[in-house]
Amino acid sequence: MPLAPTLKQRRQRLASHFNAPALLWSGCATPRNFPANTHPFRPSSHFLYFAGLPLENAVIRLADGELALFMDEATPAQALWHGPSPSREELADKMGAEQAFPLKELERFVGDAVATLKVQDSATAAHQEQLLGRSLPVAKRAEHQDLQLLQAIVQLRSRHDHYALEEMRRAAAVSVSAHKAGMAATQPGLTEAQVRAAMEQVIMAQGMTCAYNSIVTVHGEVLHNNHYHHGLGENDLILADVGAETETGWAADITRTWPVSGQFSSTQREIYDIVLAAHDACIAAAKPGVEYRHLHLLASRVLAAGLVDLGILVGQPDDLVAQDAHALFFPHGVGHLLGLDVHDMEDLGDLAGYAPGRSRSDRFGLGFLRLDRPLQAGMVVTIEPGFYQVPGILQDKGNCDLYKNLVNWDRLAQFADVRGIRIEDDVLITDSGCDVLTAELPTEADDIETMVPEPE
Amino acid sequence: MPLAPTLKQRRQRLASHFNAPALLWSGCATPRNFPANTHPFRPSSHFLYFAGLPLENAVIRLADGELALFMDEATPAQALWHGPSPSREELADKMGAEQAFPLKELERFVGDAVATLKVQDSATAAHQEQLLGRSLPVAKRAEHQDLQLLQAIVQLRSRHDHYALEEMRRAAAVSVSAHKAGMAATQPGLTEAQVRAAMEQVIMAQGMTCAYNSIVTVHGEVLHNNHYHHGLGENDLILADVGAETETGWAADITRTWPVSGQFSSTQREIYDIVLAAHDACIAAAKPGVEYRHLHLLASRVLAAGLVDLGILVGQPDDLVAQDAHALFFPHGVGHLLGLDVHDMEDLGDLAGYAPGRSRSDRFGLGFLRLDRPLQAGMVVTIEPGFYQVPGILQDKGNCDLYKNLVNWDRLAQFADVRGIRIEDDVLITDSGCDVLTAELPTEADDIETMVPEPE
Known part of the structure; x- marks a missing residue:
């Protein structure tokens, strides 16, 4: 199932539930210990649902079933350090976007009626508020047209289409392999960290990431356990809660x-x-x-x-x-x-x-x-x-x-x-x-x- | 080399370079795609240097060569989900802190002369600014007493003590093993992602993390390359830039x-x-x-x-x-x-x-x-x-x-x-x-x- 027709269907379904224009931001990578050393970038899920591609610092506009992509192309200096990347037009084509603009063109598309969602990273959130000229509460407290947009998105995202299910089946298959690898790597005297590493290796080798911080523990009674230092005793049970996320x-x-x-x-x-x-x-x-x-x-x-x-x-x-x-x-x-x-x-x-x-x-x-x-x-x-x-x-x-x-x-x-x-x-x-x-x-x-x- | 004497030496050295009180925040985990699904927490490096332990949402006060720890203990509800954690007193003892307080006591220690550094995560940064009653520029634009504090910290952190070197040797040893594993896992027809996974597995199995996003690529000419999808051609070179970070x-x-x-x-x-x-x-x-x-x-x-x-x-x-x-x-x-x-x-x-x-x-x-x-x-x-x-x-x-x-x-x-x-x-x-x-x-x-x- 190619991406573009899926995205077209999604935005047409959105248009049947919500008739104002919406802007969705992907967000930016956040610093780990210093600005240039970031956590791996993960776009906003709402953006991903309608944009399909994990683009950083990009915005999409959804209106009347049409998609416009806003993003800047890599500068020559960026291309020098980060290598060649697809052009805006190539990405827009892959997504089936009807239009594509540089980010500065966003200004032309803001107005009182535009609905949006606050993203997780605060640098982008500040940019959203500045551009729209209004403060945005966290998504779960959205109001007015933003709330209506959310309600429409919930309708769509609650029931998965064929493309989404194909992706989730891929994630499931890799996660199954990871659990098998974890079981196969188990030996008394090893540590939780070693079993975790054997599991996550499978996910990483497939070019996927972990959908959440893994739980791999002999203390399954600690429900949110993100420590991995215990040794594996021969009478212990290992509880492993590990899942992959596709690209x-x-x-x-x-x-x-x-x-x-x-x-x-x-x-x-x-x-x-x-x-x-x-x-x-x-x-x-x-x-x-x-x-x-x-x-x-x-x-x-x-x-x-x-x-x-x-x-x-x-x-x-x-x-x-x-x-x-x-x-x-x-x-x-x-x-x-x-x-x-x-x-x-x-x-x-x-x-x-x-x-x-x-x-x-x-x-x-x-x-x-x-x-x-x-x-x-x-x-x-x-x-x-x-x-x-x-x-x-x-x-x-x-x-x-x-x-x-x-x-x-x-x-x-x-x-x-x-x-x-x-x-x-x-x-x-x-x-x-x-x-x-x-x-x-x-x-x-x-x-x-x-x-x-x-x-x- | 135990931690507490090292930390005491560090703060005494700081006191010889800088004589105002300083507050350093550790910061908080940042959201990945939704608030409860966070990136793994990494404290501020300046905090870590003087606190030694990767405590989330903690603050230390350094003044006259003495250390005060500010943090809240886990609530019963948190303990229920996250398991038992050391008490504030136990942590203060491990660090050799002279005093330990709950976070709300911080109010008693703020004033015009207090120096600080803005942390990377914006939620904590907002809290810093609110508590100190002044806006904080990013660390590299710090002024006045904050700049003086930074200059003193640079003096200290530029030349490593025995404890730091022991840690860096541990990180180096694990990174060496990771590179050996990457070489051993190389075969034409595999992908960059598979070699990367073989390397990072070694780091994760030791309970360490990657100090930065790994570069593992057959396109070494792309200097900042964080893609891993290429196949390994039999005439290719693999360039792998991978390093571990201790706990x-x-x-x-x-x-x-x-x-x-x-x-x-x-x-x-x-x-x-x-x-x-x-x-x-x-x-x-x-x-x-x-x-x-x-x-x-x-x-x-x-x-x-x-x-x-x-x-x-x-x-x-x-x-x-x-x-x-x-x-x-x-x-x-x-x-x-x-x-x-x-x-x-x-x-x-x-x-x-x-x-x-x-x-x-x-x-x-x-x-x-x-x-x-x-x-x-x-x-x-x-x-x-x-x-x-x-x-x-x-x-x-x-x-x-x-x-x-x-x-x-x-x-x-x-x-x-x-x-x-x-x-x-x-x-x-x-x-x-x-x-x-x-x-x-x-x-x-x-x-x-x-x-x-x-x-x-």
């Missing part, structure tokens, strides 16, 4: 949990199979019209039922979920939208994730849910139930009192070698059900065990 | 150039040996008191002489260098300071690189020199001569006219398979000469050839 910004997001020794202990396997049952139940139930919140509660019930069977929770699964007892071990949501961002459109707050009129719950077991909408064909969501023994939750006095009679703490103590397990796949909602984009990577405990080498 | 921010910076086939062609080897002769001459001449500009001109003369011997340049080497004819093929400086930044203290413009009263030359052959000071024991500099056939230089009409009689263009055409060669090492100036921190990585063409496998 044009499309993401994958996969988590697997595997035993360092290549063999789950009996307690690890019992919990693993419960998490997998929750994962599988959600995928079996995912189809258009189903509320994503329903999948979250389904995962919660399956987890609660499994923990009751193991004697860790005490009571009826439905009652336990109603009391949020499952959230002691599964404190996050079952997943989120996936697209150009790993948490797609999270820059817009809950505008994309929550249906109009809905907002976050105060409930312990629901407040971290990032998505609360009925599923639609063309959406891609993650399904990622987990089980964690988070000291901050399980040792919290309030929780201990509240759930005193619902948890068999002595029984739980027998599962001390299960600190954190998560199983996450990327799921495309189809007309009749769903398609797991990451299905090439096994989930069954038996299969996982065969992929991890025996300790040397 | 506390200390950098290495190494370039090697090797043949994809494992065998230099005769033309490639002839040019390689000239670049190596320039490299070796600079290292032989580097010692305290020698002007770094002298090394640059020495490299230029050796290159010119070699190119005369090959029949590419026509004339006397000294005359050719006086006319900048060498710069047709060696258009950059022979190196720069190295430390916490790969171009150390480049955020300060030329304040660190140029001795007081000196400024950049207008000459084609000198204008890109980043360092123009007499060498001192304890400095670490790179030595990185190169030879490039940059189309933007060699096809420039002005250059063709100007150097018409100094270049044998027909002879040059015979060297078309040499697009770019650079050989770069990290050199510590010692009391009597210098010590090459990256000497474990061979430079001789014969040795390089043995490190690249034969094509399969």
Whole structure:
């Protein structure tokens, strides 16, 4: 599928939802420790959706289904240091843009009615405000025509077209290979950093980047863990949450949990199979019209039922979920939208994730849910139930009192070698059900065990 | 060497050069595509020099040789998601700080006389300005007490202490391994991205990061090349400029150039040996008191002489260098300071690189020199001569006219398979000469050839 017709279709769809002109900036690379040493450039996802190419310091104008590209060409001095680059006309042609101008021409296209979004890098944001002559709140607080533009973009970006899905399948395939490499590289005595490096190498070798900072840890109970210094103990589980992003910004997001020794202990396997049952139940139930919140509660019930069977929770699964007892071990949501961002459109707050009129719950077991909408064909969501023994939750006095009679703490103590397990796949909602984009990577405990080498 | 005594020595040395109180901010992680998906955090190098630990959103106060740490402890909610972290007191103890406060206490320590530096991330910079009640120019335009603070910091950071050198040796050792891995992974038909991945994997596996965006390319003539999509042709040279940075921010910076086939062609080897002769001459001449500009001109003369011997340049080497004819093929400086930044203290413009009263030359052959000071024991500099056939230089009409009689263009055409060669090492100036921190990585063409496998 070539790029230009896809982009044309996207802007025509935008025009059917929003009829004012819009300007979208790509942004600029930001300094790391000094101005010339920048972080790798990542354009604004909203820009990328309509421009298709990762151009730095570029602007597009979308109006009436037409695209104008604004960017400056490399100066001779820049070409000298950075090599030849395609001309503005060549890029415009590749994008199918109807017009192309140098940046200074932007001035001719600003006015009260122009809608825009504030970008992430502040240098560009300052330029946006100066050019438009108005201050811009962060995207999630946009108002007036900017909010209307966002609402239209959410409509488009929530349901992926063929081009986007091809990109996401590429990201998924490379991410699957990365996880296989991580499992194959596992040996007791190595460090988390070595497994991470084996995984990210696969992504980098394909010319892709990581869609987010990888989690590769033997402390899966630390949910946002970006440390990699621990050694791999032979009784540990590794939880790896690693996903690739294609050159044009499309993401994958996969988590697997595997035993360092290549063999789950009996307690690890019992919990693993419960998490997998929750994962599988959600995928079996995912189809258009189903509320994503329903999948979250389904995962919660399956987890609660499994923990009751193991004697860790005490009571009826439905009652336990109603009391949020499952959230002691599964404190996050079952997943989120996936697209150009790993948490797609999270820059817009809950505008994309929550249906109009809905907002976050105060409930312990629901407040971290990032998505609360009925599923639609063309959406891609993650399904990622987990089980964690988070000291901050399980040792919290309030929780201990509240759930005193619902948890068999002595029984739980027998599962001390299960600190954190998560199983996450990327799921495309189809007309009749769903398609797991990451299905090439096994989930069954038996299969996982065969992929991890025996300790040397 | 433990951290706390080193930091104490650094701030006592600062106090001997600068007697007002100084506040240094570490900065905050910056968003990549949405606020919660950040680039990996890298603290301000000036903060790191005196704080030693990569703390996010922290401030230190240096006054009279004493250190106060300002930072907030993780909230229970943060600890829940990010895991346990050391307390403020534990960190202050590790740093040997005399005092430790929460961030809100900073208000008590601001005043007209407080010197500071603007950090790279704009969110923190805005906070700095608000707290101090004054606007801050970018660091290289600092004035008054801020400039005096910078001048004192330049004094300190230009000559490395034992702790810094230990860190830089660690970064150098890992970078050497990365280059060896890159050579070992080379095969015709692979891509630049695959070689890059093999190199960066080594750095990541050690828990380090890259000090800068790697250059790994068969188009070495593109000096700032951050593309990795080209295939490796069997007659190509790979130029790889890749360096590690330790967990506390200390950098290495190494370039090697090797043949994809494992065998230099005769033309490639002839040019390689000239670049190596320039490299070796600079290292032989580097010692305290020698002007770094002298090394640059020495490299230029050796290159010119070699190119005369090959029949590419026509004339006397000294005359050719006086006319900048060498710069047709060696258009950059022979190196720069190295430390916490790969171009150390480049955020300060030329304040660190140029001795007081000196400024950049207008000459084609000198204008890109980043360092123009007499060498001192304890400095670490790179030595990185190169030879490039940059189309933007060699096809420039002005250059063709100007150097018409100094270049044998027909002879040059015979060297078309040499697009770019650079050989770069990290050199510590010692009391009597210098010590090459990256000497474990061979430079001789014969040795390089043995490190690249034969094509399969």
